[in-house]
Amino acid sequence: MKTKKVIVGNWKMNPGSVLEALEILKEIISGSASLSGIKAVICAPAPFLQRLSLMSKQRVAIGAEDCSFVEGIGPYTGEVSARMLKSIGASYVILGHSERRAIGESDELINKKIKSAMSASLKVILCVGEKTRDESGEYLNLIKYQLTAGLDKVKKDSLKNLIIAYEPIWAIGKGASRPATPADVLEVSIFIKKILAEIFGYEYGIRVLVIYGGSVDANNSGEFLVAGKADGLLVGRESLNARNFIKILRIADNV
Numbered sequence: 001m002k003t004k005k006v007i008v009g010n011w012k013m014n015p016g017s018v019l020e021a022l023e024i025l026k027e028i029i030s031g032s033a034s035l036s037g038i039k040a041v042i043c044a045p046a047p048f049l050q051r052l053s054l055m056s057k058q059r060v061a062i063g064a065e066d067c068s069f070v071e072g073i074g075p076y077t078g079e080v081s082a083r084m085l086k087s088i089g090a091s092y093v094i095l096g097h098s099e100r101r102a103i104g105e106s107d108e109l110i111n112k113k114i115k116s117a118m119s120a121s122l123k124v125i126l127c128v129g130e131k132t133r134d135e136s137g138e139y140l141n142l143i144k145y146q147l148t149a150g151l152d153k154v155k156k157d158s159l160k161n162l163i164i165a166y167e168p169i170w171a172i173g174k175g176a177s178r179p180a181t182p183a184d185v186l187e188v189s190i191f192i193k194k195i196l197a198e199i200f201g202y203e204y205g206i207r208v209l210v211i212y213g214g215s216v217d218a219n220n221s222g223e224f225l226v227a228g229k230a231d232g233l234l235v236g237r238e239s240l241n242a243r244n245f246i247k248i249l250r251i252a253d254n255v
């Protein structure tokens with residue numbers, strides 16, 4: 001059976017209110033109702049998740065954009081645990097996004113979060129990616145480190161709940177120098193699978209889905225999935241516009 005492409009929307013700190021969030025999701029649910037070849041996921045700010053998941057009823061999966069490194073409960077002001085997120089209907093969580101790394105998240109902290117999310121049975125979307133590319137290939141060592149440190153002591157059996165998102169920082173957001181090319185994506189996803197195979201053994205490593213994120217839109221999404229052989233996409237800005245996001249979902253469904 002063909003593996004479904006996983007198309008994840010990353011809403012970041014948007015939109016400004018839960019009502020706006022519900023509006024966008026409503027449109028996405030109705031626009032994607034007939035699509036059976038994809039898995040659509042919306043990752044949204046934590047305060048919106050419960051309402052979104054009640055509206056979605058699993059038609060579109062709902063995910064968080066971060067979770068605490070702490071398992072269980074306790075004196076951790078401001079922290080939101082993976083188990084709490086799971087209890088309000090989230091089934092995915094994005095971890096290690098470059099925007100969180102930029103405010104100080106280390107690979108060691110991300111590793112704790114991954115283990116905590118996995119123990120709460122959330123599916124983890126681990127973001128890796130370099131700031132800049134250099135001709136000597138140093139960026140590959142950085143990605144290797146992000147994978148080895150981030151997945152330290154993660155059990156092989158948990159890999160079925162892991163997706164790696166390759167997000168080169170130079171291709172993300174409004175300040176992007178350019179989107180990556182399908183060739184960039186293919187090169188790095190093969191590299192990621194190779195590293196995972198080295199860490200966990202071939203059969204386990206090879207099965208982890210590797211998706212691409214960074215300035216994905218309706219015009220370039222097909223290329224990333226076909227020529228770039230990405231297992232899915234992580235979509236920022238364009239996932240807040242329901243119509244554009246639905247276009248991307250339809251393209252992925254046809255691949």
Ligand code: PGA
Binds near residue numbers: 010172173174236
């Ligand atoms: P973008 O964001 O699609 O707006 O470039 C992607 C991301 O940061 O996940």
